[in-house]
Every structure is written in C-alpha cells, then in structure tokens.
Amino acid sequence: MNTFQYILQPYTGRSSRHTCPACEKPFQFSRYIAAETGEILANDVGKCNRVDKCGYHYTPKQYFANNEENTVAVEVYTPTPQPTAKQTTYIDDSIFKASLKEYNNNNLVKFLHSTLSTQQVNQVINMYNIGTSSRWNGGTTIFWQIDNKEKVRTGKLIKYNPVTGKRMKYTNWVHSILKIENFNLKQCLFGEHLISKFPNSTIGIVESEKTAIIASVFLPDLIWLATGGAENLNKEKVALLSGRNVILFPDTSKDGRIFQKWKEKGDKFGFETSNYLETHTNEEQKADGLDIADFLKDNDKTKVIHKSKTTKEPTIIDEKDIIPQIPYNTPSPIAIIDSKIQNPPKFEGADLIIKKRIFTAPNGDKIELVGITDYGDCGNWKAHDKQNRPCRPCMLNCLHTIKINGKLQKRKYTQLEILILQQE
Structure with a gap:
C-alpha cells in the first residue's frame, strides 16, 4: 500500500485557484495535491478561501473515508518545524x-x-x-x-x-x-503602522481594507485596522495590541455565524465585539454581508437629522472637526455615534430622564416610544409600559424604537437623540 502526503496547492497565480464546488465563487478554491508529484487528488477535495462566508473544506482523510475503493494510507502534509525562525523578508x-x-x-x-x-x-x-x-x-x-x-x-x-x-x-x-527568491512572508494587520502613532486611541478591527479606510472617515475617534481575512485574526498578529482597548466589528451574515466566530476570538484575546450591526440590520442586509462602512455610509450615522418646523423635511447638518462634548463611561458603538452630534446639550441630573413615552417634538411631530434595547445594563424595561413610566438616569446607552406621527421608523434612535427631541 502506498503512502501519500497531501498539501494544499501553493499559490502560483490565478490558475492555481479554482471555482469552489460549494459557493461557486471562481478563483477561491485551493485543491489538495500530492506533495511529491503535484497530482490533484480530486476536483472537490480542497479548501475555500472564503473561510467565513463559505467555509467549505473537504480533506483527503474525508475523501478516502467516503471512497473506500480508493483507500490508501493518507497523511496530510505538515511542514517540519524549523529549528530557528526565518527572518521576515520585506518589500524594497x-x-x-x-x-x-x-x-x-x-x-x-x-x-x-x-x-x-x-x-x-x-x-x-x-x-x-x-x-x-x-x-x-x-x-x-x-x-x-x-x-x-x-x-x-x-x-x-x-x-x-x-x-x-x-x-x-x-x-x-x-x-x-x-517572484522574489526565498521570500519569507510574515503578514501583519493592515494599518499596523498607525498603532504606535495613536497610543491612547481605541482600535477598531474589521475584515476588509476598504472597510477600514471608509470607517476611519466616519468614526475617526478609532484607529481602524483590517485583518484581510478572518483567519488573520490570530494570536501572532494581535500581539501588538496587548493592553489596548480594541473593538471588533465583524461583517454581517445570514445566520450570524461570522459574528459568533469573531466574538469567540474577541473573547479569547480580551477584545470587545460590537453587535451593533447584528441588531441594526435587516435580513436582506445580513444576507448581503453588510459591513460597518456600508452601514455608516448608507445610514449617515455621523450626521444629526433635525426636523424643520415649516417643511417637516429633514435638515442634515454635516460634522467635520467636531469635538465630543459628552462624557461616556463605556466605549460602546452607541457612545461613539452619539459623540458626533454637533454641539449636544450637556444633560445633567433630572435632564437625563426620558420623561414621557408619548410627547410632541419641538417641530410639532407626535413621538411615541414603542420599544427599547438596553445597552447600559440599567435593566429598566418599564420605560415604555402602559403606565407611561419614564427611564431612570443611566449611561445613555439605550436604543429606542419610535413612531413619528403614527408611522413606525425603520431605524432606532439613541437615548441622546430622544432627549434632544424631548427638549422644550
């Protein structure tokens, strides 16, 4: 009986990547080949590079278990550990x-x-x-x-x-x-060079480089890095982040699998994992794999929308170099978004209380609070009950589902936005 060792086909260009048999995405599938001969084991035996969004991985061991007539002693090749670490090669x-x-x-x-x-x-x-x-x-x-x-x-x-x-x-x-000879690649996070330049800033981590770039404009309080792929969110690459405040922002997925996977890794490394997208996107958006940059760009979460008293049409006020004026006791995404409100009132004491469930806004709109999501751990779920009891003071980390003039609004409003609407 012959013994073969199998490895994933090394990348030598687009011809070495194939269409995945599961998700059918082209140039994303790496096949297993015999280490000595380079012979392909089978067209469907391999691994999809889209680890999060597909996850297909059919190993040689599974293949031979399912095809007993082709049984051979199979061993997936594992490179012999080097006695000394190779030096990293750099681009000129x-x-x-x-x-x-x-x-x-x-x-x-x-x-x-x-x-x-x-x-x-x-x-x-x-x-x-x-x-x-x-x-x-x-x-x-x-x-x-x-x-x-x-x-x-x-x-x-x-x-x-x-x-x-x-x-x-x-x-x-x-x-x-x-094609640099003997090139020893050791990847790092995209944006790693920014870490030491902003030693006191919270770090946001996303998967896509484009997402990090766009998010850095809409939420500049954070330093945005990208993994380039979920598999790159590993111990080696996050070692430099030890002692820093880090928030992970995973993309959405239809079944929430990506969020759960990132949260598991975040918990392992002591990072916070934002569930903001999970709670603020619909099923269609999740199926499309919406990321934080798409959400910020499409929903314009760094702008304040005021209602005009005369036209009742939204008047959008742009922020450019706004300095946050409200202290927060938590780095939650809600606090980050609220910190972009232009010249927010400084609520203190009783002013922090949402006084009524149903009220009239300064522009004449009838506002009705119909639901709440508590991110401040105040546990006051009676805020919108039939007895019209108000919220207690907290860290302003609640999101409210509201009706405006009887029409249910698609997006949720932060507690700070409700307090501003309730001002007389």
Whole structure:
C-alpha cells in the first residue's frame, strides 16, 4: 500500500485557484495535491478561501473515508518545524514609494471621491499609504501591509469597480508578482503602522481594507485596522495590541455565524465585539454581508437629522472637526455615534430622564416610544409600559424604537437623540 502526503496547492497565480464546488465563487478554491508529484487528488477535495462566508473544506482523510475503493494510507502534509525562525523578508522601499501616485487612475480612489470629500480622500490615501498598480489594464489598488517599524511586509492588489466600489475578480500579492527568491512572508494587520502613532486611541478591527479606510472617515475617534481575512485574526498578529482597548466589528451574515466566530476570538484575546450591526440590520442586509462602512455610509450615522418646523423635511447638518462634548463611561458603538452630534446639550441630573413615552417634538411631530434595547445594563424595561413610566438616569446607552406621527421608523434612535427631541 502506498503512502501519500497531501498539501494544499501553493499559490502560483490565478490558475492555481479554482471555482469552489460549494459557493461557486471562481478563483477561491485551493485543491489538495500530492506533495511529491503535484497530482490533484480530486476536483472537490480542497479548501475555500472564503473561510467565513463559505467555509467549505473537504480533506483527503474525508475523501478516502467516503471512497473506500480508493483507500490508501493518507497523511496530510505538515511542514517540519524549523529549528530557528526565518527572518521576515520585506518589500524594497523604492517599489512601495513608486506606487504612491496615479490616483486619478485608481478605481478605489475614484469610488471614494463619489462618497467622501476631496480632503477626506487625500487624508485616507496618506494615512493608509494607498498604492496604485497598472496591473489588469490599470486602476488596481495596492493595500500595503506596513508594520509598526514602518517596514513593508507585502501588498495586496485588488481591483474595484470605480462606480459601485465592489471588488472585481482580480486579486494578487506584490511578493507573488515580483517572484522574489526565498521570500519569507510574515503578514501583519493592515494599518499596523498607525498603532504606535495613536497610543491612547481605541482600535477598531474589521475584515476588509476598504472597510477600514471608509470607517476611519466616519468614526475617526478609532484607529481602524483590517485583518484581510478572518483567519488573520490570530494570536501572532494581535500581539501588538496587548493592553489596548480594541473593538471588533465583524461583517454581517445570514445566520450570524461570522459574528459568533469573531466574538469567540474577541473573547479569547480580551477584545470587545460590537453587535451593533447584528441588531441594526435587516435580513436582506445580513444576507448581503453588510459591513460597518456600508452601514455608516448608507445610514449617515455621523450626521444629526433635525426636523424643520415649516417643511417637516429633514435638515442634515454635516460634522467635520467636531469635538465630543459628552462624557461616556463605556466605549460602546452607541457612545461613539452619539459623540458626533454637533454641539449636544450637556444633560445633567433630572435632564437625563426620558420623561414621557408619548410627547410632541419641538417641530410639532407626535413621538411615541414603542420599544427599547438596553445597552447600559440599567435593566429598566418599564420605560415604555402602559403606565407611561419614564427611564431612570443611566449611561445613555439605550436604543429606542419610535413612531413619528403614527408611522413606525425603520431605524432606532439613541437615548441622546430622544432627549434632544424631548427638549422644550
């Protein structure tokens, strides 16, 4: 009986990645091959790179168990541990610096200009060292992985649709394209170079590099990093975050699996995991895999919407360089969002109490509070009961479901927003 050792096919370009038999996404499936001969075991034996959104992994061991007529002694290849750790290889600075141009031809930058101001786009380009590549007929973005010592580990090439901002079917790595001999890749988190520059800031971690970039504009109180994939949220890559206040912002998923997976990892590392998207998105949004940047951009959560007394149409007030004026005792996402309200009143004592369940707003709208989600652990679930009893003072970490003029509102309102509406 022959003994074979099987490994996942090493990446040598798009031809080494195949269509996943489960999710049917092209160029995402790595097949198992014989380590010595390179022969493919079977077309469906392998692992999907979309760990969170698909998770398909059919091992050689499972294959032979299901196909007894082909039974051989099988061993999945595990590389022999090296006696000494290899030194990390870095990308030459000249290659990195040469990419920091041609932004008029960068598809992602074009999309950002349709969403953000020119000042904001320039800010994120400089902050995250966004690069441009002429690969795939131009317009390709390079997300450079720069470590805390300002050394470039590698760069991920992704091409986006300049109108929708969606990823196109093109992905590669700088170190793979350069084919550097004996290159020893040791990845870091995207944005790691920002950690030491902002030693007192809370750190937000998302999966996508694009998400981190956009979130940094809408919620600048946090330093935004990206894993580039759930598998990169591991002990080695988060070691630098020891002692820092870290909040994970997982993407949504239809069954909540991604949130649960990130929460398990967050608990393991002592990080907070935000459930804000889980409680503020509908089933359609979850099925689409909405992320925090999509939510902030689409819902404009960093703007305050006031009602005009004459037209009763929303008047939107933009915030640019607003300094938070309300102290919070928790780094919850609600507090972060509320901290963007322009010139908020300083509520103290009895003013912190929501006095009525049904009231008239300053513009004449009839407001009715019909539901509450408590994020402040005050436990006062009688706030909206039939006896019209009010909330007690707390840390302003409640979300309220309301009706305006009898119409149920799609989004929930923070407690601070309700207090502002209730002002006389």
